[in-house]
Amino acid sequence: MVVPPLLRAVIMGPPGSGKGTVSARIIKHFGMKHLSSGDLLRDNMQKKTEVGILAKSYIDQGWLIPDDIMTRLMLNELKGLDRYNWLLDGFPRTVAQAEALDKECQIDTVIDLDVPFETIKCRLTARWIHPASGRVYNLEFSPPRVQGIDDITGEPLVQRDDDKPETVTKRLQAYDAQTKPVLEYYREKGLLKSFSGTETNKIWPHIYAFLHTKLPDVSQKDSAIPR
Ligand SMILES: Nc1nc2c(ncn2[C@@H]2O[C@H](COP(=O)(O)OP(=O)(O)O)[C@@H](O)[C@H]2O)c(=O)[nH]1
Numbered sequence: 671m672v673v674p675p676l677l678r679a680v681i682m683g684p685p686g687s688g689k690g691t692v693s694a695r696i697i698k699h700f701g702m703k704h705l706s707s708g709d710l711l712r713d714n715m716q717k718k719t720e721v722g723i724l725a726k727s728y729i730d731q732g733w734l735i736p737d738d739i740m741t742r743l744m745l746n747e748l749k750g751l752d753r754y755n756w757l758l759d760g761f762p763r764t765v766a767q768a769e770a771l772d773k774e775c776q777i778d779t780v781i782d783l784d785v786p787f788e789t790i791k792c793r794l795t796a797r798w799i800h801p802a803s804g805r806v807y808n809l810e811f812s813p814p815r816v817q818g819i820d821d822i823t824g825e826p827l828v829q830r831d832d833d834k835p836e837t838v839t840k841r842l843q844a845y846d847a848q849t850k851p852v853l854e855y856y857r858e859k860g861l862l863k864s865f866s867g868t869e870t871n872k873i874w875p876h877i878y879a880f881l882h883t884k885l886p887d888v889s890q891k892d893s894a895i896p897r
Pocket residue numbers: 683684685686687688689690691692793794796797798806807808809810811812868869870871
């Protein structure tokens with residue numbers, strides 16, 4: 671039996687474009703391992719590790735964490751995933767990070783969520799998260815069953831400090847200046863697959879169809895429309 675090669679994918683898009691929301695659907699349907707730089711940093715901040723304390727001072731300002739720290743953190747986590755199909759979310763965010771990643775492994779595909787900035791701004795102020803799992807809710811789009819409570823664990827939801835309007839503006843500026851060149855970097859390599867739109871539910875079927883050409887759906891097929 672020929673074993674298919676493992677899939678190494680990256681999901682990109684501005685803050686609030688739906689990377690976490692789409693990643694959760696990808697994991698459910700295609701069983702990939704998900705590594706989110708934001709979730710990893712928030713976990714470190716909550717545990718007050720050395721990286722966490724340092725990261726907080728950058729994140730609260732809407733700035734990116736320095737490349738060397740971020741790259742070391744993520745490449746170290748990836749070592750434990752080398753036997754799985756994986757999806758990187760939030761990394762790489764600079765060309766220097768993308769180059770460092772290339773030295774370690776060959777990326778197969780980059781999913782780019784192309785969502786306009788105007789759409790994003792109001793989404794983020796209505797975002798609530800369950801920090802321990804990284805589960806993400808939105809008061810209008812995907813509210814929890816009970817207000818302020820995580821559906822699965824019953825634990826309280828919180829708002830992210832960096833979702834304040836003034837910090838969101840700085841994060842979008844950082845995206846334009848530092849992360850957009852990464853899209854170009856992957857486009858030149860022929861790896862970029864962009865999905866444009868203003869609603870996750872309209873973009874998702876296209877992402878699903880695209881990934882289904884590469885991986886089987888491992889979820890229970892109890893509905894005709896994959897969610
Ligand atoms: N109104 C609306 N909110 C959405 C949509 N897709 C995702 N969201 C919400 O927008 C916020 C940002 O999404 P998230 O997946 O966290 O984006 P990320 O920052 O790129 O990881 C969350 O509160 C989501 O629940 C959508 O199509 N419409």
